[in-house]
Amino acid sequence: MRQPTFQDNWLPSWKSSYPYDLLEIYGVSDTLGYAYAYNNRRKHTLELIQKVASPDAKILDVAAAQGNFTLLLAELGYEVTWNDLREDLIDYVKLKWESGLVHYVPGNIFDLNYDGQFDVVLITEVIEHVAHPDDFLKSIAKMLKPNGHIVLSTPNGGYFKNNLPRFSDCADPSQYEAIQFQPNSDGHIFLLHLDEIERLVHQAGLVIEEIRLVTNPLTNGHIKLHHLLKILPKSWVENFEGFTCSMPLAWKQKLHTTTVALLTNPIQQ
Structure with missing residues (x-):
């Protein structure tokens, strides 16, 4: 992936995207917690895609x-629609x-x-930015081929620092439209809890193949642990991440910031 050179005449959306690219892709990082967290989420997301999709698969992002x-997916050989x-x-x-092979389809995907x-x-x-995550997931499910897959990542609602409401506790989600x-x-x-994701997946006619709860407060630099990221070797951070990912589910739900899920459309041809 090419790294563009910043230009003063760029559009505002380009200028706002560029600092995130420096953090996420090009390794220019003053915010180590963000970079660690993004790289961790990317690793798990790509692993789940490669687990179920052959290199010539058609992927919608x-x-x-x-x-x-x-x-990244196009470079791995997938046919990707942006x-x-x-x-x-x-x-x-x-520019990047x-x-x-990439197809570009702007606008409301629905x-x-x-x-x-x-x-x-x-x-x-994405799903934490929509007022009706139930309808959103049902609509996304319709775009799958039989036995196709959704790879979803979203902030973990069960993380101990989360203070946003549960979707299942909201009587009228339309107020957020x-x-x-x-x-x-x-x-x-909304930040979805694990039980809510399971319920939404079932309502959409999908099945959960795998759910991973990842990225602990150290990896993410939360509760002032970002100071430690400046001095700890990367291997130590990764080893601690592996340790917390091996904990019982009840602990992982409280300690991890991110949910990454692999969902399947079980409809047979």
Whole structure:
């Protein structure tokens, strides 16, 4: 993936994306917790995709923003469709493109007829930005081929520092429609708990193949542990992450910030 050179005449959406690219892709990081957390989420997401999808599979990347997952997957040999509401980001993604097949489809993905088109649909850090995560997941499920897969990542609602409401406790989610689809953590509406994800998956007619709870407070630099990240070797951070991931589920639900899930459409041809 190419690294673009910052230009003063870039569009605002390009300028706001570029600092995240420096953190996420190009290794320029003053915020080590963010970089560790992103790299950890990317690792688990790619592992789950590669576990179920052959290199020529068709993948839809929903709300793909600056296209980092899109481009990485294209470089791995997948046929990837980039989608985002912000059409002006397409040319920014193309600046970074280096190899692989990418299709660009801007706009509201639910206005397009993509029923049964994809082997994998990727929804990373998206579902917590929508007012109706139940309807969202049902709509995404329709885009899968029989036995296709969704790879979902979202902040873990059970994390001990989470103070956002549970979706299942909200009597009228429509009250949040006016603020949905906002980027970054300021746009989070609900942070889903594990039992809620299981319920939403069942309602969408999907099955859970695997769920991983990952990224502890040290890895993420929370509760002032970011100071330790400046002095600890990377191997120590990774070993501690492995240790907390091996804990019983009740502990992992409290200690980990991120849920990564592999879901399957069980409909047979």
